Amino acid sequence: MSSSAIEVDHVSKAYRLYPTPRHRALELMLFGARRYHTDFWALTDVSLRVTAGATLGLIGNNGSGKSTLLQLIAGIMTPTKGRVAVNGRISSLLELGAGFNPEFTGRENVELYGIVMGMSRDEIVERLPMIQAFAGIGEFIDRPVKSYSSGMFVRLAFSAAIHVNPDVLLVDEALAVGDVLFQHQCIRRIREMQASGTTIVFVSHDMGMMRSICSEAVLLDRGRIEAHDDPATIANIYHAKTANAEAASQTSGRPRSSGDGAAPVTFRADTNFDERVRLFRHGTGAARIRHVELLDRQGRPVSSVEFDDEVILRVHVQYYEDAAFSILGFSIRDKTGTDVVGSNTHEENVPLPPRLAGDTVVVDFRQRLPLAKGSYSVSTALAYDRNKPSYFDWVDNALVLTVLPPESGKVIHGKVSLPVDIAVHVQ
Amino acid sequence: MATMLAPFRVLIAHRQAIQIFVNRDIRGRYINSALGVWWAVIQPLALLALYTFVFSSIMSIKWTESAGAGEFALYAFCGLLPWLAMSDALTRSSSILLDQTPLIKKVVFPTEILPVHLVLSALIVEIVGLAVFLVVVIIGGRLPGWSLLILPFVMALQFLFMTGVAWLLSTLALYLRDVRQVVGLVLTLWMFLTPIVYPASLVPARFRWVLDINPMTAIVGAYRAALLDDRMPAPVPFALFAVIALVLFVSGHWLFMRTKPTFADLL
Numbered sequence: 093m094s095s096s097a098i099e100v101d102h103v104s105k106a107y108r109l110y111p112t113p114r115h116r117a118l119e120l121m122l123f124g125a126r127r128y129h130t131d132f133w134a135l136t137d138v139s140l141r142v143t144a145g146a147t148l149g150l151i152g153n154n155g156s157g158k159s160t161l162l163q164l165i166a167g168i169m170t171p172t173k174g175r176v177a178v179n180g181r182i183s184s185l186l187e188l189g190a191g192f193n194p195e196f197t198g199r200e201n202v203e204l205y206g207i208v209m210g211m212s213r214d215e216i217v218e219r220l221p222m223i224q225a226f227a228g229i230g231e232f233i234d235r236p237v238k239s240y241s242s243g244m245f246v247r248l249a250f251s252a253a254i255h256v257n258p259d260v261l262l263v264d265e266a267l268a269v270g271d272v273l274f275q276h277q278c279i280r281r282i283r284e285m286q287a288s289g290t291t292i293v294f295v296s297h298d299m300g301m302m303r304s305i306c307s308e309a310v311l312l313d314r315g316r317i318e319a320h321d322d323p324a325t326i327a328n329i330y331h332a333k334t335a336n337a338e339a340a341s342q343t344s345g346r347p348r349s350s351g352d353g354a355a356p357v358t359f360r361a362d363t364n365f366d367e368r369v370r371l372f373r374h375g376t377g378a379a380r381i382r383h384v385e386l387l388d389r390q391g392r393p394v395s396s397v398e399f400d401d402e403v404i405l406r407v408h409v410q411y412y413e414d415a416a417f418s419i420l421g422f423s424i425r426d427k428t429g430t431d432v433v434g435s436n437t438h439e440e441n442v443p444l445p446p447r448l449a450g451d452t453v454v455v456d457f458r459q460r461l462p463l464a465k466g467s468y469s470v471s472t473a474l475a476y477d478r479n480k481p482s483y484f485d486w487v488d489n490a491l492v493l494t495v496l497p498p499e500s501g502k503v504i505h506g507k508v509s510l511p512v513d514i515a516v517h518v519q
Numbered sequence: 520m521a522t523m524l525a526p527f528r529v530l531i532a533h534r535q536a537i538q539i540f541v542n543r544d545i546r547g548r549y550i551n552s553a554l555g556v557w558w559a560v561i562q563p564l565a566l567l568a569l570y571t572f573v574f575s576s577i578m579s580i581k582w583t584e585s586a587g588a589g590e591f592a593l594y595a596f597c598g599l600l601p602w603l604a605m606s607d608a609l610t611r612s613s614s615i616l617l618d619q620t621p622l623i624k625k626v627v628f629p630t631e632i633l634p635v636h637l638v639l640s641a642l643i644v645e646i647v648g649l650a651v652f653l654v655v656v657i658i659g660g661r662l663p664g665w666s667l668l669i670l671p672f673v674m675a676l677q678f679l680f681m682t683g684v685a686w687l688l689s690t691l692a693l694y695l696r697d698v699r700q701v702v703g704l705v706l707t708l709w710m711f712l713t714p715i716v717y718p719a720s721l722v723p724a725r726f727r728w729v730l731d732i733n734p735m736t737a738i739v740g741a742y743r744a745a746l747l748d749d750r751m752p753a754p755v756p757f758a759l760f761a762v763i764a765l766v767l768f769v770s771g772h773w774l775f776m777r778t779k780p781t782f783a784d785l786l
Binding site: 107108113116117120163166167168169170182184186187190191193195196200203204207208209212213 | 535536539540543546547550551619621622623624625626627628629694695696697780781783784
């Protein structure tokens with residue numbers, strides 16, 4: 093058996109939650125004589141060992157502790173209990189371009205990144221051409237990062253992270269960004285790294301990618317390891333679990349959140365959303381899309397849907413200036429960036445009411461998704477006028493969804509499966 | 520002994536990263552301003568003009584019995600330069616970790632260099648100011664003597680002192696966000712309790728202890744001794760300051776490294 097690259101030994105991680113900052117100060121000053129915090133256990137007694145050169149996939153629902161585990165392995169956080177040991181240089185793609193300074197050029201940012209990763213200046217200078225070529229940004233390398241398109245930014249950040257020759261690479265859903273060409277390039281590079289013995293830990297919701305890249309996988313559920321097996325088995329367990337959860341809630345009759353009929357729809361702004369789409373938006377900002385949710389028919393948030401399921405795309409909009417007229421639209425794109433499905437309030441003859449500054453509106457788009465399996469990104473936009481391409485707010489990658497293959501095993505030719513009648517005339 | 524040497528090791532091990540950070544910071548200060556690096560001169564000059572007007576012209580404070588406003592300006596400026604560096608570094612270090620949240624939460628990064636680079640950056644700005652000051656002094660007909668050679672040593676101690684305090688402050692500010700508010704207030708008080716815009720000789724004997732326990736008094740005194748009076752700094756306060764600087768440097772680093780594992784949880 094080869095040596096281990098990562099050892100996680102009975103690790104638990106608690107976050108201390110204080111009612112107010114004052115309580116934290118108070119506790120500090122009393123040297124812990126009184127406790128004011130409550131613990132939230134993000135991970136409980138997690139043990140796992142990754143052998144050098146293996147590629148581990150981490151699967152789990154949101155809040156299952158995947159990101160916490162990555163941060164612990166990266167050494168960014170320390171475990172509350174237990175021990176984490178990593179052999180070799182770690183490069184982490186927890187957030188692309190974290191620490192990049194927009195005022196400075198790509199070259200300067202890459203240099204700094206390399207130095208921080210423990211490389212010498214000479215090593216960095218030697219690799220810069222490779223990083224530049226991989227990112228495909230040409231002479232933009234010498235322009236300030238703030239002038240980059242979001243795609244260029246992401247490509248450069250990713251390129252820098254994989255060219256520091258890490259022994260251990262940690263990737264947190266970072267591959268979900270970028271165009272399809274770049275994704276392929278990344279996957280090819282990841283395979284090269286695998287071949288050269290790099291250990292990789294990989295968080296993704298894309299089961300297909302997981303199966304094709306990983307040598308083993310771990311399913312996390314509410315901070316515990318539920319299963320550690322080969323990727324195909326883990327994917328099956330995960331699918332079965334989500335299916336069971338769905339079935340259980342369906343047999344219970346009505347949606348949980350409502351009294352009678354549908355739950356009241358209330359406006360909700362999500363600061364995480366703003367943070368996440370920061371790079372993917374443009375528009376005047378006179379109104380903003382504050383949150384986008386994908387819900388199933390029962391109104392529960394989902395990220396993957398069965399073939400041909402009906403889903404609700406719920407868009408929360410807030411107006412900062414008066415708007416007598418506005419049009420909200422969405423578009424679902426496949427990995428190649430092709431618009432597959434989309435519409436707007438104008439085309440569907442559901443005009444948005446006039447809104448004053450400070451007003452909000454929440455719009456539900458109900459839509460069946462008879463799409464080929466794969467991951468899709470959703471763009472949403474609030475426009476001024478149908479005839480002019482001017483927008484209050486346009487958000488790409490508002491969310492990413494996965495369409496699972498039809499349970500019947502039917503193969504879909506093309507991108508969309510529309511009902512078809514076949515008549516066979518035998519002569 | 521290992522604890523004593525550890526902070527010095529930080530400087531050596533991360534010298535390249537520190538260099539890049541300082542570089543970036545200096546450029547970042549002026550990159551988008553029309554007057555660029557001249558701000559390093561304009562800012563202290565503007566304050567100097569104000570203080571000279573208020574304290575010398577209005578309140579008629581004299582540096583020595585016979586000296587005029589020009590003399591006042593020279594002595595005040597000489598004290599103002601190290602003070603502004605101190606004030607700049609400490610104000611910024613109280614929010615540096617909060618400002619650099621992505622570096623702490625998303626990247627494996629030697630956060631201990633963040634306060635260090637702020638101090639170095641402030642000192643470099645100070646050096647620009649000092650160069651201009653020296654030119655003014657020489658034009659004014661006062662040739663600096665050999666005691667000028669002690670200035671690098673004074674600045675080295677000043678660096679240790681400032682870095683120590685910056686480490687302490689940046690850590691503390693994470694636990695207690697109020698620190699950021701307090702720092703501005705404390706710095707204002709501290710400035711007027713340091714003989715910068717008035718000579719120490721004006722302070723009544725019963726309040727002298729306030730100046731004597733203030734490490735900045737020793738720094739300001741050493742600057743004036745080296746740049747204006749051509750003599751060695753007063754040995755006892757200076758030796759005391761050296762000890763304080765070293766103790767703060769080592770203990771600041773110790774506290775920072777002790778609390779560093781919790782940073783990601785606090786943000």
